[in-house]
Amino acid sequence: MWKKVLVIILLFYFLALLQNSFFTHFNLLGSVPNLVFILFFLLVFFEKKKKKYLIIPLAIVAGLFLDIFSYTYIGPSIVPLIIIGILLKKIQSLLKNREDNYPFVYFLPLFLICFAVYEALLMISLHFFDLSHTLINFDLRFAAGIVYNLFFAIIGFWIFKKHA
Amino acid sequence: MGSVKAVKDFSINRKKNGLLKFLIGAVALLFFLFILNIFVSPVRNYFYAVSVPIQKTFWSAGASSSSFLGSFLQAGSLAKENENLKNENQKLLAEVSSLQSLEQGNQAQNDAFAACQNSGFKLVMAGVIGLDDNDVLSIDKGSADGISDGMPVINQQNVLFGKVLKVYRDFSQIMLVSNKNSVVNVKVQQSDTALPEIDGVVKGKGGLSAYLDLIPINDTINPDDILVTSAIEKSFPKDLLVAKVIQKEKNDQKPFQSAQLDLFFDVKTANNLFVITNYKQTN
Numbered sequence: 001m002w003k004k005v006l007v008i009i010l011l012f013y014f015l016a017l018l019q020n021s022f023f024t025h026f027n028l029l030g031s032v033p034n035l036v037f038i039l040f041f042l043l044v045f046f047e048k049k050k051k052k053y054l055i056i057p058l059a060i061v062a063g064l065f066l067d068i069f070s071y072t073y074i075g076p077s078i079v080p081l082i083i084i085g086i087l088l089k090k091i092q093s094l095l096k097n098r099e100d101n102y103p104f105v106y107f108l109p110l111f112l113i114c115f116a117v118y119e120a121l122l123m124i125s126l127h128f129f130d131l132s133h134t135l136i137n138f139d140l141r142f143a144a145g146i147v148y149n150l151f152f153a154i155i156g157f158w159i160f161k162k163h164a
Numbered sequence: 165m166g167s168v169k170a171v172k173d174f175s176i177n178r179k180k181n182g183l184l185k186f187l188i189g190a191v192a193l194l195f196f197l198f199i200l201n202i203f204v205s206p207v208r209n210y211f212y213a214v215s216v217p218i219q220k221t222f223w224s225a226g227a228s229s230s231s232f233l234g235s236f237l238q239a240g241s242l243a244k245e246n247e248n249l250k251n252e253n254q255k256l257l258a259e260v261s262s263l264q265s266l267e268q269g270n271q272a273q274n275d276a277f278a279a280c281q282n283s284g285f286k287l288v289m290a291g292v293i294g295l296d297d298n299d300v301l302s303i304d305k306g307s308a309d310g311i312s313d314g315m316p317v318i319n320q321q322n323v324l325f326g327k328v329l330k331v332y333r334d335f336s337q338i339m340l341v342s343n344k345n346s347v348v349n350v351k352v353q354q355s356d357t358a359l360p361e362i363d364g365v366v367k368g369k370g371g372l373s374a375y376l377d378l379i380p381i382n383d384t385i386n387p388d389d390i391l392v393t394s395a396i397e398k399s400f401p402k403d404l405l406v407a408k409v410i411q412k413e414k415n416d417q418k419p420f421q422s423a424q425l426d427l428f429f430d431v432k433t434a435n436n437l438f439v440i441t442n443y444k445q446t447n
Contacts, residue, residue: 020294024223
């Protein structure tokens with residue numbers, strides 16, 4: 001158990017460094033993949049229903065790394081991630097059970113919704129504490145960001161699916 | 165009857181317990197965040213100090229692999245680009261020869277001007293270690309190296325990158341010119357010095373892009389015009405290179421014209437930057 005926790009924390013840290021240093025050279029219209037969010041989403045999506053309590057510590061660790069490597073104070077990412085995690089598990093529990101517990105048809109729209117909600121919540125929380133911070137623009141850059149993140153999320157989905 | 169009441173009481177108690185747990189959890193989380201934010205500077209500085217070697221490695225790996233990949237992707241357009249460069253080179257040679265005579269006459273004046281502008285500046289060289297998606301760059305020098313908030317950041321070609329947004333002990337965060345909150349006063353560099361100066365502002369758009377704004381409607385700007393920092397607002401030294409005009413956007417109903425820009429700074433190739441530590445700012 002502790003080994004798994006340590007691996008997850010290190011993975012979040014590694015991905016936070018990767019998205020801030022390596023992937024900035026591969027930006028798509030200025031957007032870089034939010035690998036920490038993608039890993040968080042995948043972990044929650046593939047989490048067994050009995051282990052719902054893990055959402056909050058996962059959100060705290062993921063949000064902490066996202067906020068530490070950004071320029072704002074610590075917190076704006078943690079709260080949206082907790083909301084997204086709870087929302088995701090709630091939606092998953094409402095969806096009709098299939099033979100396949102983690103179908104791709106559920107993953108795709110859920111990821112898109114959760115990513116858009118996360119971005120919106122993040123912008124609102126940043127704007128709330130810093131009024132000079134502009135609210136979200138649903139422009140070409142935002143669309144490019146969604147496509148770019150979706151690409152990495154789909155790769156992650158198939159990796160997780162293999163090991164689920 | 166009594167058992168129904170007991171079931172009801174039990175479910176109310178469960179709801180109350182759930183709410184109580186949620187409230188306790190929320191308060192604990194807020195308290196944890198509050199404490200973390202009190203110590204945000206040392207916490208962040210510690211994380212950056214530990215991560216600098218890895219970040220530098222990732223940054224260099226990203227830069228080299230992106231240029232390697234870029235050369236593959238641009239292989240098709242190389243011939244065209246080569247031809248364009250040749251044409252541009254010829255044009256520049258012609259300009260150089262006409263400027264040479266003018267330059268000789270103004271040499272002494274220019275030297276004095278350059279000396280005034282640049283010789284007094286103290287520069288601190290810093291390595292780039294990261295960039296977040298709000299166009300904030302991280303460098304590996306901080307207050308321990310004499311850097312403080314608001315200091316201008318340039319590269320060796322005098323291209324303006326931005327200014328220091330936040331300083332920690334061992335690293336700093338730079339707000340790039342393309343950051344959505346960035347506004348830089350600029351002037352359009354005129355080839356004919358007799359012409360009046362055209363002033364405007366470069367506003368960040370995010371996504372490593374920016375646009376030119378507040379150019380009076382009657383002034384003429386053209387594609388390929390060069391924008392340099394102006395001395396109106398003393399945030400930056402004057403004549404630092406900022407951007408090139410790509411396309412102007414004139415709307416007669418608006419009192420000002422704007423333009424799309426090609427910013428001179430290139431984050432991908434910037435491994436080392438310079439912070440001007442002794443420029444006296446008014447803002």
